[in-house]
Amino acid sequence: MRALRWTAATVTVLFGLTACGSADPTTPAAAPSSAPPSSMSMGGHPQAPGCPEPPQLSAPPQRVVTMDGGAAAILERLGVDDKIVGTAAPDFFKAFTGDEAAKLAKIKVIDPGQGNAEAVIAAKPDLVVGISSYSFGGFDGTPSVDQLAKAGAKSLVACDTAKGAAVKDLAATTTFITQVAKVFGVEQRGAEMVSQLTASIDKAKSSSGKRVLALSTPPAAGQPVMAQGGTGLANGVITVAGGKNIAEDAMQDFASLSAEEVVKRDPQAIVVISGFAPGSDEDLLNSIRRSPVLAGTTAVKENRFAVVPQSILLSPSVLNGDAVAKIAEALNK
Structure with missing residues (x-):
């Protein structure tokens, strides 16, 4: 991730x-x-920003910015893409085809790159969603979780589920889908989506x-x-x-x-x-x-x-x- x-x-x-x-x-x-040099650790190794816990919201978010097309596609599959006010990194849409690709292409692009903090905050989101913690202050110019919080936005990030061990499955994906579904109050859709993904994997x-x-x-x-x-x-x-x-x-x-x-x-x-x-x-x-x-x-x-x-x-x-x-x-x- x-x-x-x-x-x-x-x-x-x-x-x-x-x-x-x-x-x-x-x-x-x-x-x-x-990321800029300031985020590099000893030896030149980059440091990943800390991954925040899923936000606890009193009601489903109404204005959402996705830091990448991958996150936007998950929201689209869950049927809550009408809440997206903008996305960054739309190149993730290239892997999609047919009607789904056409639908994703209609989402407003606020930054063709990795998600400039100014553009993200200007969209006035109450939730920012991304598939990588690097999108939240790790890539140069992207907003940190703290920056977004000061602007009134919560952050939902796909995090490492293997905790530094070798990854043997797709738990990171299924966990993130489940978290997104819960935040938007569509848990049943999330469960169905996970089941469909699991079935397609088992078949292939x-x-x-x-x-x-x-x-x-x-x-x-x-x-x-x-x-x-x-x-x-x-x-x-x-x-x-x-x-x-x-x-x-x-x-x-x-x-x-x-x-x-x-x-x-x-x-x-x-x-x-x-x-x-x-x-x-x-x-x-x-x-x-x-x-x-x-x-x-x-x-x-x-x-x-x-x-x-x-x-x-x-x-x-x-x-x-x-x-x-x-x-x-x-x-x-």
Whole structure:
């Protein structure tokens, strides 16, 4: 849930990270952020803002700002999107299709980026909802929970449910949906939504047990391979889909593995995370497929890839089940 939306510049910074503060190339790197230097801890690792408890409201909110399209989509599925007065990060809508995409496209965009504090507060919300704690003061320019409280707005944030352990399921998503439904007084709709998501996942998942490498950029020569670690939601999606993340033992959202270690762990499938780099998904897939670092892996030899948008893999989403299905399909090849 640490991954929300990064610009190309931020992605460059992210994947320029090696194992900060460690000489061991297999030591996991910290989660990235576009936060200012003041929010960085020792060693250059960014600090996630504290995740607030769900708000206790005397009545359902009437003016809601969503910090990202993922949160907006959850409200839309729950039937309370008429309360949304604006959203940030509308690029999350790209993963949706058909009537739902058309409906989401009608939501007012108050910031095409990560949610500028001034724009959010100017919308006069009584509740601000987001799928990442980084949206609440972690990304540069976004409002903190305290700022919003002073402006009269409560905050509802999807938080880490694994408490630093490896994520093995989608509890972060189902818990957040349940919390949102409770705040809006539509608990039954929330329960139905969770049941539908669970059913779609159960239908799609595999039992292959294949080893998986998940990354969003081709490895650079002489540099560590930046992959998804064990504490991010991606690890839960991969696990539920029937795979075994080769970097699960890295207790970070993002892991830094040496090229030698990747070859040693030999991924049998590669999940290509789209939505960060400019260019098409096909270009990204081809660049990763042609990487000399990965050439000797079983995944490349057997051409076993899945391209999954970051918006439905790294964060709670009503489309997390689609991410499970895409990965499970590749694992079953």
